[in-house]
Amino acid sequence: MAVRPSGRYGDIVIDKGLVTHFNEKPLNSGGWINGGFMVFNTKKVLDYLWADDNLIFERESIPAIVKDKQLSVFPYEGFWLGMDTPREYQILNDMWNSGQAPWKIW
16 A cells, blocks of 8 residues: 655745745655555465565565566555554544544444
8 A cells, every 4th residue: 555644744935034835744745655554465475585584575575576566556545644653653542532533434
């Protein structure tokens, strides 16, 4: 799943010492990132795993899969926020507890 996350900080444009534009937490201008959800064909992905205690899937296996043109993507434009830090954990839990969780569709 590919996502376009919001930036961590607000974005400003400066002209001659004055802020001419402010955008709070804009979408990542770098484009798409790995949203962390992956589905694999088990028989094929095993070709990209090898017996090495130091194998890092994202650094070695995924680039090899890409090189072989075996990686497809589902571009997702909806709400997404990583939960990699205590701060993000708190934000997501606060959203859930306040009833403002955009991912809750039931």
